[in-house]
Amino acid sequence: xxxxxxxxxxxxxxxxxxxxxxxxxxxxxxxxxxxxxxxxxxxxxxxxxxxxxxxxxxxxxxxxxxxxxxxxxxxxxxxxxxxxxxxxxxxxxxxxxxxxxxxxxxxxxxxxxxxxxxxxxxxxxxxxxxxx
Amino acid sequence: xxxxxxxxxxxxxxxxxxxxxxxxxxxxxxxxxxxxxxxxxxxxxxxxxxxxxxxxxxxxxxxxxxxxxxxxxxxxxxxxxxxxxxxxxxxxxxxxxxxxxxxxxxxxxxxxxxxxxxxxxxxxxxxxxxxxxxxxxxxxxxxxxxxxxxxxxxxxxxxxxxxxxxxxxxxxxxxxxxxxxxxxxxxxxxxxxxxxxxxxxxxxxxxxxxxxxxxxxxxxxxxxxxxxxxxxxxxxxxxxxxxxxxxxxxxxxxxxxxxxxxxxxxxxxxxxxxxxxxxxxxxxxxxxxxxxxxxxxxxxxxxxxxxxxxxxxxxxxxxxxxxxxxxxxxxxxxxxxxxxxxxxxxxxxxxxxxxxxxxx
Numbered sequence: 506x507x508x509x510x511x512x513x514x515x516x517x518x519x520x521x522x523x524x525x526x527x528x529x530x531x532x533x534x535x536x537x538x539x540x541x542x543x544x545x546x547x548x549x550x551x552x553x554x555x556x557x558x559x560x561x562x563x564x565x566x567x568x569x570x571x572x573x574x575x576x577x578x579x580x581x582x583x584x585x586x587x588x589x590x591x592x593x594x595x596x597x598x599x600x601x602x603x604x605x606x607x608x609x610x611x612x613x614x615x616x617x618x619x620x621x622x623x624x625x626x627x628x629x630x631x632x633x634x635x636x637x
Numbered sequence: 638x639x640x641x642x643x644x645x646x647x648x649x650x651x652x653x654x655x656x657x658x659x660x661x662x663x664x665x666x667x668x669x670x671x672x673x674x675x676x677x678x679x680x681x682x683x684x685x686x687x688x689x690x691x692x693x694x695x696x697x698x699x700x701x702x703x704x705x706x707x708x709x710x711x712x713x714x715x716x717x718x719x720x721x722x723x724x725x726x727x728x729x730x731x732x733x734x735x736x737x738x739x740x741x742x743x744x745x746x747x748x749x750x751x752x753x754x755x756x757x758x759x760x761x762x763x764x765x766x767x768x769x770x771x772x773x774x775x776x777x778x779x780x781x782x783x784x785x786x787x788x789x790x791x792x793x794x795x796x797x798x799x800x801x802x803x804x805x806x807x808x809x810x811x812x813x814x815x816x817x818x819x820x821x822x823x824x825x826x827x828x829x830x831x832x833x834x835x836x837x838x839x840x841x842x843x844x845x846x847x848x849x850x851x852x853x854x855x856x857x858x859x860x861x862x863x864x865x866x867x868x869x870x871x872x873x874x875x876x877x878x879x880x881x882x883x884x885x886x887x888x889x890x891x892x893x894x895x896x897x898x899x900x901x902x903x904x905x906x907x908x909x910x911x912x913x914x915x916x917x918x919x920x921x922x923x924x925x926x927x928x929x930x931x932x933x934x935x936x937x938x939x940x941x942x943x944x945x946x947x948x949x950x951x952x953x954x955x956x957x958x959x960x961x962x963x964x965x966x967x968x969x970x971x972x973x974x975x976x977x978x979x980x981x982x983x984x985x986x987x988x989x990x991x992x993x994x995x996x997x
Binding site: 547548550551553569571573574576595 | 657668669672673674865868869930931932934949950952957979981
C-alpha cells in the first residue's frame with residue numbers, strides 16, 4: 506500500500522504494532538504491524554511464524570519479520586496465547602507490505618488481560634507519535 | 638541525520654526520485670527508491686543506474702607510479718596495459734605486512750604514467766594515508782586525492798551498454814578497459830567494469846556534470862537503483878564487500894582472492910600471503926544457500942566454528958544466501974553448515990560460486 510494509513514478501528518502500540526479487538530469478543534484480538542513499520546522495514550521477505558499455543562507478553566517480542574536488509578522484532582501490544590497464525594505469510598510475506606491491516610495480519614490471540622488495552626493508543630494518538 | 642554527512646552531486650536527484658536516504662560510510666546515500674526487489678530485477682533484466690560517487694579515487698602519477706602501485710597492490714600492475722583501446726583495469730587487494738586486507742580496489746591505467754584506483758568510501762582516507770606513507774620510497778611517484786574531482790555512476794544490466802552507447806561519441810570500451818568519451822556532450826571516463834555480475838559500464842565524470850548525465854540515462858530507460866540492490870546483486874555473484882567479507886584480520890587467500898595476488902611482485906604482505914598459500918588456509922570464505930526458511934546475517938556463528946560475513950534473501954533465487962568463513966575442512970562444495978540465526982539453528986549448504994548465473 507503506497508500511502509500511510511492508520512485505521513480508526515485499531516489500537517496501537519508505540520513499537521509500531523496494532524491490535525484489532527474482536528467487536529463481539531473482547532478477549533480475542535488480531536495483531537499485526539503498522540504501515541509505518543512495514544514502510545521502515547522495506548520489502549518483507551520472511552516472517553518466521555510463531556507456534557500456536559505460545560504465550561505472548563505485552564511489550565515483548567514474539568516473532569521476527571525480515572526485510573532484505575534487516576531483521577526486526579515484532580512486539581506484542583497485548584498479552585495472551587496464540588490461537589492462530591497467518592499461514593499464508595510463509596509463502597507470501599509481502600502481504601505485510603501490501604495490506605498490513607488485512608491480509609498481512611500476523612497472529613490471533615486469546616487475551617490474558619483484556620484490560621491491557623487501556624495502555625494502547627488510538628489511531629490519532631499513534632499517528633501523532635510519528636510526527637508530521 | 639547529522640549535518641556532517643557528505644552528499645554526492647546527485648543528492649537532489651535522489652530525493653526528487655523518492656529515494657530513502659541512509660547513512661553509509663559517512664555519506665547520505667539512497668538505499669532504495671521504489672523497492673529493492675524491483676531495482677534488483679531491473680538490473681538483472683534491463684538496466685539499473687547507481688550513484689557510487691561515495692567511492693574514492695586516488696591518482697598515482699609520475700615515472701615511478703607503476704613501481705609504487707606494484708608495491709601497494711597485490712596484483713601484477715605491470716600487466717595493466719594502455720593501448721589504442723584505452724587503459725586496462727585490474728582488481729587488487731591492498732594488504733598489510735601480515736597479509737591482512739586493508740581494502741579491495743580497481744586500478745585503471747589512464748596513461749603511460751598515470752593510474753586511478755577506486756577505493757571503498759569507508760577506507761578512502763586510510764588508503765590515501767597508506768599510499769602516501771609508502772610513496773616516500775618512490776620520489777618520482779605523486780599521490781593525488783581525486784575524491785572531490787569525480788562523481789561515479791554505475792550503469793549495469795543487459796541493456797546498459799546500449800543505453801550509454803546511444804549518447805556516446807564513440808564505441809564504448811570493452812570489458813575491463815577504460816577510455817575517455819563524450820557522453821551527451823560531457824567528458825566522461827567510461828570503464829567497462831561493475832560489481833553486479835551484469836554487463837555494463839561505470840562512468841567517472843565531473844560532479845557538476847553528474848546530474849545531467851543521470852537524468853539523461855534515466856530518461857533513456859535506466860532504473861535508479863540503491864545500495865540495497867547493489868548489495869543483493871553483488872552477493873548473488875559472490876563479489877566481496879569490504880567490511881563484511883574482507884577485513885584486516887583475514888588475508889586474501891582465506892577470502893578466495895588468491896587469483897589477484899602475485900607474490901613475485903613483492904607487494905606489501907606478499908610473504909605472508911605466500912606462506913598461507915603454501916601451507917593452505919585454515920579457513921575459507923564459502924558461499925552458501927539456506928536449506929529451508931530463514932535468512933542468515935553478518936555475524937551469525939556457525940556450529941563447529943566460523944561466521945557469516947554477508948547474508949540476505951536472494952531476489953533472483955528466492956532463498957536465503959550468504960558468504961561465511963568456515964574451517965577449511967568444511968569448505969567443500971556440498972558441505973552442510975548449521976548456522977545459529979539468532980538462536981535458531983538453520984541448515985545451509987556450501988555452494989559453488991557464483992550463486993547466481995545468467996540464464997539460471
